[in-house]
Amino acid sequence: MTETIVYTDGSCLGNPGKGGWAAVIIKNNQEEIIFGSEKNSTNNRMELTAAINALLKTKENEKIKIYTDSKYLKDGIEKWINNWKNNNWKNANKKDVKNKDLWTKLDSLINKKQISWEWVKAHSINEYNNKVDILARKAASAND
Numbered sequence: 001m002t003e004t005i006v007y008t009d010g011s012c013l014g015n016p017g018k019g020g021w022a023a024v025i026i027k028n029n030q031e032e033i034i035f036g037s038e039k040n041s042t043n044n045r046m047e048l049t050a051a052i053n054a055l056l057k058t059k060e061n062e063k064i065k066i067y068t069d070s071k072y073l074k075d076g077i078e079k080w081i082n083n084w085k086n087n088n089w090k091n092a093n094k095k096d097v098k099n100k101d102l103w104t105k106l107d108s109l110i111n112k113k114q115i116s117w118e119w120v121k122a123h124s125i126n127e128y129n130n131k132v133d134i135l136a137r138k139a140a141s142a143n144d
Contacts, residue, residue, distance in 0.1 A: 002027065002063075003063045003065055004026065004058060004064045006024070006054045006055075006058075006064060006065065006066045006067065007026075007066075007067045007068075007126075007132045008021070008023045008047070008050035008051050008054055008066060008073075008132060009021070009022055009023075009047070009068070009129065009135075009136045010044070010046025010070065010136055011043065011046060011136035011139070012041060012046055012140060015042055017040070018037065018040070018041075018140045018141070019037060019041030019042065019043070019049075019140050020046060020136045020137060020139030020140030020141070020142070021035060021036055021053065021139065022034070022050060022131075022133075022139060023035070023050050023053060023054035024128050024131060024132055025054055026128075033135065034057065035135045035136065035138075036049070036139060037139040037142060047073045048073060048099055048102040048103070049102065050132070051066060051073060051106060052102065052105055052109060054066070055113070061112060061113065061114070063114040064113055064114065064116070065115075065116050065118060066115060066116070066117050067119075067120045067126070067129060068117065068118070069119065069120050069122035069133075071119060073117075074117045076103065077106065077110070078117055081107060084103065089103075
């Protein structure tokens with residue numbers, strides 16, 4: 001089975017502010033670029049939105065490696081989400097989990113897929129991370 005490689009990023013002009021997200025999906029040496037924007041969002045919401053939209057482009061039982069420069073996204077999906085679900089979507093401080101709508105959507109999308117999450121340093125030497133960063137920022141700034 002060929003592994004699908006995904007790079008995601010989110011951006012916000014102001015936080016909150018105009019938001020943009022982008023992803024590059026690489027499968028069978030073919031690249032698909034997706035991106036979008038929201039008039040009023042946060043950086044974390046855009047990071048989640050990028051991953052959600054990328055996963056919507058994948059199939060059940062697909063083997064996927066997602067690269068993100070967001071520790072919020074990576075830690076949330078790998079470390080925190082099970083506790084949130086067990087605690088009725090409350091965080092450790094007994095407050096409602098921020099971005100619950102997106103976390104629940106992401107949670108439903110990861111079922112029946114083989115996903116590994118990789119953190120990559122932002123604004124570094126990774127070509128695809130830099131590409132999605134530029135695309136996310138352009139999407140945010142185009143949202144006038």
